[in-house]
Amino acid sequence: MKRLLERIDREILAAGGKRSRSRAVVIEGFFRARDHVTIDELTRSVRESAPGIGAVTVYRTLKLLERLGYAKELDFGEGARRYESNLSPHHDHLVCRRCGTVIEFEDREIENLQVLVTRRHGFHPTAHRLEIYGFCRKCASGDSPERFR
Amino acid sequence: MKRLLERIDREILAAGGKRSRSRAVVIEGFFRARDHVTIDELTRSVRESAPGIGAVTVYRTLKLLERLGYAKELDFGEGARRYESNLSPHHDHLVCRRCGTVIEFEDREIENLQVLVTRRHGFHPTAHRLEIYGFCRKCASGDSPERFR
DNA sequence: TATTATTATGATAATGAATTTCATAATCAT
């Protein structure tokens, strides 16, 4: 973790940025936080140790991390973006509509088929998003079927 | 088209709704419009023939069509939702980052693999979204490579 | 180390899509 933060610091400097206290706090908070955080969630958690941090700084810092390739924007259609760290290899998401749990999965075969699809259409892919919505094991095993809506 | 509009009218009535002029205009406009329209786009186009229509009515009418199963909400990360008619069978989208063209595709094999993935995680899928972003054939064949950003 | 130049911060305002409110109008059932 220390090495990571130092590396990011160096990249920020190299890009003409400065290392500020607030930014460092947000960055460390982001990597410590659970994955798929909301700006709001991260702001709250970061403010517990550093109450002065403005939400705007959190927005800006995550945009910065995204530019540097350390964070990825997610959108599960909730109205607010989420961010995940981009350290682990590419994966897609199963999103539970009831409890909000997010399960990550990776399927090489699906990825390959996607490439074939784009090829058939002369399309040059640069990114994709695949999310499967539904109910996780726990939520699906509830007794009352009407919980599904 | 006429049959479709009549059928929708009947369903609205059956659900306790009323058939209003504005709503009829919006619904017909929606099915005549090109697919993947924005609320704003549809509002403009509808207002050409019926200038009085309020944007709110367009919002409400599309929500209604979605509830009835005739429209699907899309989100290509542009900040504004898009809607497509839900008459054709399920499909996913290739979205060109340059010209905005949307190519629809359907791949049974990908769908099957998705089911297998969810099964592995004890997850009960109810919906999914798969979008591949990149450049369509025309935009990719441009001479200047720096158009890719 | 002191100075200067640049970047970052954070409070507030602005933006923009989507929703709510509410008085009025249209539509349906009697």
Added chain:
DNA sequence: ATGATTATGAAATTCATTATCATAATAATA
């Protein structure tokens, strides 16, 4: 026609995100 209900549309509201701007912090220079 009448009454009851639903729909409309303008304006206000909400909420996430971005822009503004004066101040503060940081880096580079002397």
